[in-house]
Amino acid sequence: MFPQLPDLPIHHHHDPVSAPDPYQELANILQIAGRLSAIYHDQNSGEKVHQLQTDLEERYDLSGEQTLRLADSIADQSIEILTAFEINPGDLKPYSMMLQEANEELGRLNLSYELTGHGPQECQGRDSAPGLRVA
Numbered sequence: 001m002f003p004q005l006p007d008l009p010i011h012h013h014h015d016p017v018s019a020p021d022p023y024q025e026l027a028n029i030l031q032i033a034g035r036l037s038a039i040y041h042d043q044n045s046g047e048k049v050h051q052l053q054t055d056l057e058e059r060y061d062l063s064g065e066q067t068l069r070l071a072d073s074i075a076d077q078s079i080e081i082l083t084a085f086e087i088n089p090g091d092l093k094p095y096s097m098m099l100q101e102a103n104e105e106l107g108r109l110n111l112s113y114e115l116t117g118h119g120p121q122e123c124q125g126r127d128s129a130p131g132l133r134v135a
Helices: 004-011 021-041 045-060 064-084 095-116
Strands: none
Touching: 021 045, 021 064, 045 064, 045 095, 064 095
């Protein structure tokens, strides 16, 4: 069993406001750390980034751009640490690079649709990266 200090913030990291007052900030930080991690290992990373941007803006007054830089630095530092321990980071890359690659692929798809004379009806009105906003 963990000592009381780490146990309470960990127990409440999904709902930091339910933690006793002295542990709410630690629970908030653990929740944000989990959300940063989820960008790189869960599905729907655009949605995860949007949620993270909202949380960091509300809680810490960080802009969307600052949040994206934070997410990129997490990937960069993770790659550096994994490499130092001779662990292959696989396809881990900064979120901005993932976003750039997705936008390039969408550009290729749009060009393909234009060349064939067909348009993706189900994609009309959608952003190139759902859930992403940069302040």
